[in-house]
Amino acid sequence: MDTPFSIAQWEPSKPQEAWETPPSESTVAGWIRSLNDQTTDIAAHPYHPNSWLDRAETLVKLRYPELAVGDAYKAVMMCKTLLTTLTRRPWYRLGYRTGFLMTDRDACSDSVAREEQTVQKQTYATLQKRAQDLIHEHLDYMPAHKRGRVILRQYPWIHERHLMRSDELVKSINRELAAATRTMRRRKCCVVKRFAFGRGVGARDGEDLLGVFATRDIAWGEHIVYDKSRVWGCNGSDSNEPISKYLPPDDLDAKLQWIRQKVGRFAANTIVRSRLLIRAVKDGAQHPLDHPLIARLTPTYCPDDYQSFDLEKDIAVMNQVLQQHGIDIFANLNWDTHVFFTLKARVSNNSWTTPQSETINSLFSLFNHSCAPNMEWQTQPDLRTIVMKATRDIERGEQLFVCYDGFVVDEPLEVRRQTFWKWINGPCQCSRCVREEEELSRSGGDSSPTESFASSNGEVVGGWDTEVKPVFPEDGFVLENGLVEPLD
Numbered sequence: 168m169d170t171p172f173s174i175a176q177w178e179p180s181k182p183q184e185a186w187e188t189p190p191s192e193s194t195v196a197g198w199i200r201s202l203n204d205q206t207t208d209i210a211a212h213p214y215h216p217n218s219w220l221d222r223a224e225t226l227v228k229l230r231y232p233e234l235a236v237g238d239a240y241k242a243v244m245m246c247k248t249l250l251t252t253l254t255r256r257p258w259y260r261l262g263y264r265t266g267f268l269m270t271d272r273d274a275c276s277d278s279v280a281r282e283e284q285t286v287q288k289q290t291y292a293t294l295q296k297r298a299q300d301l302i303h304e305h306l307d308y309m310p311a312h313k314r315g316r317v318i319l320r321q322y323p324w325i326h327e328r329h330l331m332r333s334d335e336l337v338k339s340i341n342r343e344l345a346a347a348t349r350t351m352r353r354r355k356c357c358v359v360k361r362f363a364f365g366r367g368v369g370a371r372d373g374e375d376l377l378g379v380f381a382t383r384d385i386a387w388g389e390h391i392v393y394d395k396s397r398v399w400g401c402n403g404s405d406s407n408e409p410i411s412k413y414l415p416p417d418d419l420d421a422k423l424q425w426i427r428q429k430v431g432r433f434a435a436n437t438i439v440r441s442r443l444l445i446r447a448v449k450d451g452a453q454h455p456l457d458h459p460l461i462a463r464l465t466p467t468y469c470p471d472d473y474q475s476f477d478l479e480k481d482i483a484v485m486n487q488v489l490q491q492h493g494i495d496i497f498a499n500l501n502w503d504t505h506v507f508f509t510l511k512a513r514v515s516n517n518s519w520t521t522p523q524s525e526t527i528n529s530l531f532s533l534f535n536h537s538c539a540p541n542m543e544w545q546t547q548p549d550l551r552t553i554v555m556k557a558t559r560d561i562e563r564g565e566q567l568f569v570c571y572d573g574f575v576v577d578e579p580l581e582v583r584r585q586t587f588w589k590w591i592n593g594p595c596q597c598s599r600c601v602r603e604e605e606e607l608s609r610s611g612g613d614s615s616p617t618e619s620f621a622s623s624n625g626e627v628v629g630g631w632d633t634e635v636k637p638v639f640p641e642d643g644f645v646l647e648n649g650l651v652e653p654l655d
């Protein structure tokens with residue numbers, strides 16, 4: 168857990184059921200203190216299975232079953248290793264709470280030490296059983312799946328720097344956008360800016376709601392961005408075939424084949440998340456959430472939406488990928504289980520899928536949605552590249568919008584709203600929805616525009632792809648040299 172947190176910030180992944188008696192504040196405060204102490208203990212003694220199991224039990228009390236399972240899984244891994252090494256010569260024993268295994272040469276000849284080995288074996292076998300029971304208790308076992316259910320939320324201990332995109336990151340995204348336009352031999356035509364839907368709408372009072380804006384007039388039909396993904400996954404047709412017959416093999420391709428074999432036919436999402444973690448390791452990120460490809464992705468947490476978590480896909484594979492790439496998953500807490508689930512929430516809000524594949528295009532993922540978009544996105548046969556093109560003449564200063572799901576664009580407001588809720592977690596703020604909502608409320612429908620579109624200061628906002636565009640003082644275009652060019 169990255170930083171200490173207060174009871175007010177506590178929002179469990181497994182909410183309290185109506186029939187359960189809520190714990191008292193002092194009880195929760197005690198659990199939070201235990202969590203912090205046990206995390207400190209793990210950092211000091213990362214190879215002691217008991218430390219992980221203790222924390223798993225606290226995480227159960229704090230109602231984070233996915234993280235409890237993650238910690239118990241590590242305890243099981245460690246017990247298995249210890250039990251194997253204990254029965255082999257030369258014998259090993261765990262330096263008492265020192266966090267390393269030592270060869271116990273004396274023990275080979277000493278019958279007292281042999282006895283000690285037996286006691287240790289029993290201890291680890293009991294620990295392993297307790298950890299396995301905890302895992303079983305929080306998963307619904309089916310023949311082929313080991314899954315539980317949670318409502319994913321932002322964990323309260325996440326570092327402040329991982330909750331907001333830095334200015335440095337926004338600048339580097341703008342350099343990438345410029346390069347992606349140059350690839351098409353075009354003049355740079357758009358930048359990413361903050362306050363995409365105005366002040367008060369979105370994260371951090373709007374400051375962390377990014378959107379892409381035209382920096383010059385763009386003609387109807389003009390191709391503006393060529394976005395080739397670095398992170399993609401493919402289901403393929405058979406787990407023994409290469410990850411995809413559609414894609415040229417790259418250095419990771421063959422090496423990730425095992426994920427398909429391990430998790431089965433629908434492996435694309437697991438492969439995408441694995442690739443993101445591998446990119447972060449290979450690029451030398453200290454913490455995966457610092458890596459620019461991950462740091463830029465926003466999650467959407469829907470408070471009423473239960474989703475399943477899977478022992479193999481969400482925990483075991485991620486740990487194995489990290490171990491293969493040299494991360495000590497016990498000692499380096501930057502790569503802890505909660506980071507896997509944070510990544511999962513970010514990927515699900517930003518990827519696009521086909522029956523065969525799942526892809527994150529790191530520029531495309533910065534475009535906001537409109538039910539009356541001015542851009543079209545075309546996927547290419549490699550299932551990795553997106554080309555974006557204007558669907559009408561666009562003026563300098565307009566926000567560039569895509570439609571997240573073209574299949575529902577002709578549906579009525581309510582259907583569109585339900586469809587887009589999973590990405591937006593609120594009503595769509597596009598001009599078409601604003602207009603239709605106003606029409607509905609005028610004709611006596613039950614929609615209430617003030618409720619849906621009120622900003623934090625109570626002002627009604629929305630409809631930023633309308634003809635009249637408000638201009639804020641900070642509304643300037645960030646140039647490649649980092650300077651800001653104000654709007655006319």
Ligand SMILES: C[S@@+](CC[C@H](N)C(=O)[O-])C[C@H]1O[C@@H](n2cnc3c(N)ncnc32)[C@H](O)[C@@H]1O
Nearest residue numbers: 376377465532533534535536590591595596597
């Ligand atoms: C794929 S991201 C788009 C880029 C995002 N605005 C950002 O700051 O990184 C999707 C998120 O953008 C916001 N968003 C996109 N379209 C929106 C819309 N029409 N109305 C309200 N929020 C929108 C929602 O927060 C959504 O979860």
